[in-house]
Amino acid sequence: MSNNWEMVIGLEVHAQLKTNSKLFSSTPNQFGSEPNENVNFIDSGMPGMLPVLNFGCIEKAIKTGFALNFTINKHSVFERKNYFYPDLPQGYQISQFEYPILSEGYIDIDQNNKEKKRIRIERAHLEQDAGKSIHDIDPKFSFIDLNRVGTPLLEIVSYPDLSSADDVVNYMSSLRQILMYIDVCDGNMQEGSLRADVNLSVRRPGEDLGTRCEIKNLNSFKFIRQAIEFESQRQIQIIESGGKIEQNTMLFDTSTGETRAMRSKEFSHDYRYFPDPDLLPITLSQEQIDIIKPTLGELPNQKLDRYINEFKLDKDISKIIISEKENTIIFEKLVSESDVNPKTIASWLVGDIFAYIKENQKEVSFLENKTQNIIELLQLISEDVISNKVGKDILPKVIEGIKSPKDLVKEMGLEQVSDTHELEQIIDNALEGEEENINKFKSGSDRVLGYFVGKCLKATKGKGNPKMINKILLEKLSK
């Protein structure tokens, strides 16, 4: 982006709530079922069917309220958003409009080499998702899958406080991280559990706000970045060549990386919102709100602080661990079940262990029942039974867990040689015929020490305890 322009961006994020059943019906809320499998009479809009609120969704909204610093409204109202589409069986979507359940929250996001930036969030409201229309299976027919109908969504609407693609990605990933931590959303963007509409305008610094366009339904960080970059350039070019931006709803074409305006017919709805007469307003007591707070658990930022202060971890390593909730579960399990230094655990985890996971295309959760073996391995290292290098070599076998690390080490004869007598002999052998180098050492050349250590380690096939070799060598050389 040229220096003469700045972007003003607001985000509407749709987070699918992780609940057992739908927002207003008892049908399972799950992805990947056979088409139209999770549909009951309510979901399919049969005559005379009535919605019944799943209070679990309210609890998830309250949790989000605490985590994103929202005001949790004791009075909120479900309204009907009316429009016709075949994947919307009722002919309206039940949503919240005038009285949302959450208002005025914020998140502080990271910025490159700068202070954190506060992104204000205007509101978050509960609503039903629609079904899916599939137009590309048959040239003549469209197909409707109603499984997603009535799935609970929390729509989180930010203020236009974001000013770059980096900002947007940071905001969205913070949001995702928090929602996953508090178990409100599974964060699976590919399956559509989290998706964003981006409202973007450009202006020259100091100018009034420009006309904005809304890019609909982006479901990956990559697409968000591409869409923002393309759309901002498009708007700048129009203005620079003397044109005007038309307020429009845009679609992002994932194959070309371009945005295009939707036909006006596709979005020119008058939704005729009005309070849903089938549902009572939601009235929450302070008690109902307060009871949720203890279920929140530790938020990512709180964890970061604790890892740095309590476990004395580096900030960067801590950040890697907290980036996914699953990592922290494994890390904290390793720490609590062993007396190995947390710093050592952390560096093994983000180093060789994650490398193993990545190479073998596994999930971190794969480690959940492997922690005992990992701990045993790290203990063998910290007790000098095996060397760091041997530890790294046998890590894959340890994770695969065919044998316990102790058995493995014994069987393969990998114990570190820490026997003083044995080491003394090896060192004596190594020093034989090395008068020249011994003299060099005595006359002050430290380098020679490294040469001798290497020679001794080689003689032990890497199993010699380097600390002890060092110590005995120094003693002998100083004689």
Next chain:
Amino acid sequence: MKKSISQIKKSLQDKSISVNELYQEYFSIAKKNSHNSFNFVVNEDYNDHNIQLSQSRYDSGKPLPLDGIPLGIKDLFCTKGIRTTASSKILSNFIPQYESFVTQQLINDGSLFIGKNNCDEFAMGSSNETSYFGPVINPRKSKNAPNDNFVPGGSSGGSAASVAEGACVASMGTDTGGSIRQPASLCGLVGLKPTFGSCSRWGIIAFASSLDQAGPITNCVEDAAYILNSINKHDFNDSTSSNHQRDDYVTNLHTKFDQSIKIGIPKDYLKDLNSDVLQQIENTKKVLSKHNIEFVDVEFTTTDYALSTYYIIAPAEASSNLSRYDGIRYGLREDGKNLDEIYLNTRTSGFGEEVTRRILIGTYVLSAGYYDAYYRKAQKVRRLIKNDFQRIFQDVDFILTPTTPNEAFKIGDKLDPISMYMNDVFTVPTSLAGLPGISLPSGLSSNGLPLGIQIIGNYFQEKNLLKLALLAEKELAFNE
């Protein structure tokens, strides 16, 4: 004289009639459908098994509360496996796979369904002339024009006509702005609209969700109490269903009030009424005054706004409730070149004129730029109407009004919608306030057509409302 539920049960218990004989007595009339009061009568053998079960319960001396009682069901209640149409072309082929909460209670209590009663399309109408299956004829005749056909009222016109013609003992209706009380009145029957939230709306095809309420049309007040006992239950699946403790409406129905009763008569309702209708109020006052009942004049401040308010709120909700009839999943579908055409063709062909009118009105009043002027304002006025009633109920126990401003009119007589809407002027305020109201026959007009009075009670006061209605019924008993 038609037999009441308690009389019928007695005859069944003492074996002076069998369940089957009773059933055939009503079914034979229903089958003829001579007043077009049924959209469908059930098949000949539909109830065979149920009749047997019912008979064996009587034989064993353990009948259910409504055992063997033949009922009509307004074609707005979804009945599992029985075609349910709302008297609309758009649902003319719809067979629900579920049973409405209310009709399920009636089944559980042993009653037998005879058929689905004709009604105004989607319950929108006051004369039962908007039905896709044609108008219902009021079994009652004018003595001055015995060959003319009169409307039975609406929207539960088929329900009322079927009870009046003797095709069923009672019929389940629904009332949104008067759809039980007004046809009951025009057919000389009892019609009860319970407090909003009493009877579950689950499985009833929705017209206006904040107003719709199920209730019985019966020959007598006691029958209404029997039916109410069965259907008035909390239902978790209707979020607006109240979970208060229900009374037993039959027990102690005939005992006298312990306390003195004060009834308010709204002066503003009686302006410009014809003398026949005014006479009903005067009569009632006269016969009830003997029973330590005091009558006082009361005055509403909101009466003039009730109809306008109703005709904003009800169509607004209807326009949204009826959007599910789009030809995509069930019901009528008319093809088209694209999606918009399918919608347009299906809904144009599937909905009648009155339904279309109300969808358009409702869509208009909810539109951007008009919402505040119409819908929001109407909701505020609705609140004032509720408050108005509560103010009056601080002074009185009940309110007495005519049920309708006139007797039944001839089929085809009222052509403009506004004069049709005026029929509900006395029933609509009660509906907007969510209060219970009962209509009972009070006398005949100079043409010999039935006229009724409406008694309105405070929220969930159905028990006392029925007690008072029963007393009035006894006192007003007139020789037809």
